[in-house]
Amino acid sequence: MEKKNIDWANLGFGYCKTDKRFVANYKDGAWDEGVLTEDDKVVISECAGVLQYAQTCFEGLKAYTTEDGRIVTFRPDLNASRMADSCRKLEMPVFPEDKFVEAVKETIKANVAYVPPYGSGATLYVRPYMFGSSPVIGVKPAQEYQFRIFTTPVGPYFKGGVKSLTIRISDMDRAAPHGTGHIKAGLNYAMSLSNIVEAHNLGFDENMYLDSATRTYVEETGGANFLFVTKDGKVVTPDSETILPSITRRSLMIVAKEYLGLEVEQRKVTKDELKDFAECGLCGTAAVISPVGKVVDHGTEIIFKDSEKEMGPITKKLYDTLTGIQMGRIEAPQGWIQEIL
Ligand code: PLP
Ligand code: COI
Numbered sequence: 001m002e003k004k005n006i007d008w009a010n011l012g013f014g015y016c017k018t019d020k021r022f023v024a025n026y027k028d029g030a031w032d033e034g035v036l037t038e039d040d041k042v043v044i045s046e047c048a049g050v051l052q053y054a055q056t057c058f059e060g061l062k063a064y065t066t067e068d069g070r071i072v073t074f075r076p077d078l079n080a081s082r083m084a085d086s087c088r089k090l091e092m093p094v095f096p097e098d099k100f101v102e103a104v105k106e107t108i109k110a111n112v113a114y115v116p117p118y119g120s121g122a123t124l125y126v127r128p129y130m131f132g133s134s135p136v137i138g139v140k141p142a143q144e145y146q147f148r149i150f151t152t153p154v155g156p157y158f159k160g161g162v163k164s165l166t167i168r169i170s171d172m173d174r175a176a177p178h179g180t181g182h183i184k185a186g187l188n189y190a191m192s193l194s195n196i197v198e199a200h201n202l203g204f205d206e207n208m209y210l211d212s213a214t215r216t217y218v219e220e221t222g223g224a225n226f227l228f229v230t231k232d233g234k235v236v237t238p239d240s241e242t243i244l245p246s247i248t249r250r251s252l253m254i255v256a257k258e259y260l261g262l263e264v265e266q267r268k269v270t271k272d273e274l275k276d277f278a279e280c281g282l283c284g285t286a287a288v289i290s291p292v293g294k295v296v297d298h299g300t301e302i303i304f305k306d307s308e309k310e311m312g313p314i315t316k317k318l319y320d321t322l323t324g325i326q327m328g329r330i331e332a333p334q335g336w337i338q339e340i341l
Pocket of ligand 2: 224
C-alpha cells in the first residue's frame with residue numbers, strides 16, 4: 001500500500017481528513033451493522049440530544065507501524081470497555097465491545113495509507129465517538145444514536161516535542177465527587193475550554209486539577225494522567241475516583257513493575273508533597289509521556305529537578321519501553337498488541 005504524501009515528521013496534533021470512516025446507527029432499540037463510508041459529514045436534527053444536552057462521549061487510541069512493517073494497535077479492548085462505561089453513565093446504548101474492536105481495526109485498515117511510517121515520530125490517531133442524534137427537548141436521553149470512528153495522522157500533542165512542560169495549579173475544578181470525571185464525556189472537555197485558553201494565554205502548557213471536594217489531592221490535567229518519580233526511584237500515580245482511568249497509565253504501571261523492576265504506588269498524592277518528587281510526566285494516548293519541568297502554584301514554582309528541562313531518567317526508561325512495545329521492538333504482554341496488517 002502506497003503511503004500518502006504527508007510531511008510525517010512535522011505533523012502536529014491536528015485533524016487531517018482521511019479516506020474512510022465507520023458509521024453505525026442505533027434505532028428502535030438496536031444497532032445496525034455499520035459501514036465504512038467516504039462521507040465525512042454528519043446530518044442530524046437541529047434538536048439532537050448531542051446539540052441540546054451534550055449527550056456524547058468519545059475514545060482515543062492509536063495505530064502504529066512496527067519496526068518490521070506491521071500495522072498494529074494498542075489495547076483497543078480497554079477503549080471498548082471504557083466507552084461502554086461512558087455510555088452507561090450517559091444513558092447511551094453500548095456499542096458491543098467486540099464489534100467496537102472489529103470496527104476500530106476495519107477503520108485503520110481502510111486508512112492504512114495514512115498510518116505514518118516507522119520511525120517518523122507520527123502515529124495514526126483513532127477517534128471513536130457516539131452521540132444522541134434524535135430530537136430531545138425535555139431533559140431526557142435521545143432515542144437514536146450514531147457511533148462513528150475517524151482517523152487522523154498526528155505528531156506530538158504538545159508543541160515543542162521533548163521540552164518539559166510548565167503547568168499551573170488550576171483554581172477551577174474539573175470533576176465533582178460522584179460526577180463524570182471517570183468517563184470520557186464530551187462535557188468534561190467543554191467545561192475545561194475556558195480554563196485551558198486562560199492557561200495558554202498566561203504561558204502555561206496545561207492545568208493541574210486538584211480534587212474539588214478538598215482541593216488537597218492531585219487529580220490530572222485536562223487530557224492526561226500524572227506520573228511522578230520519587231527521589232529513590234519509585235513510580236507514583238494519583239489514585240482518585242474522579243479521574244479518567246488512563247490506559248497508558250495502567251499500562252505504564254505494569255511496564256514499570258514487570259519490565260523495569262521498579263516499585264509502583266497508586267495512591268492519593270497531596271499537593272504539598274509535589275516538591276518531594278524528582279520527576280513528573282503526563283501520560284495518555286495523545287500525550288504518550290510528556291515531561292513536566294515545573295508546576296506553578298499561584299506564583300510559587302515547584303521544580304522537578306530530574307525532569308526540569310527534559311524527560312527524567314526513569315520516565316525515559318518507561319517511555320522507551322512503552323513505545324518499544326507499541327512499535328514492536330520489545331515483546332508485548334499477551335493481548336496488548338493487536339495486528340491489523
Ligand atoms: N485523562 C484525560 C482527561 C484524558 O482525556 C485522557 C485521554 O484519553 C487521559 C487521561 C489518558 O487516557 P489514555 O491513556 O487512555 O489515553
Ligand atoms: C487522548 O489522549 O486520546 C485524548 O483523548 C486526550 C485528548 C485531550 C486529546
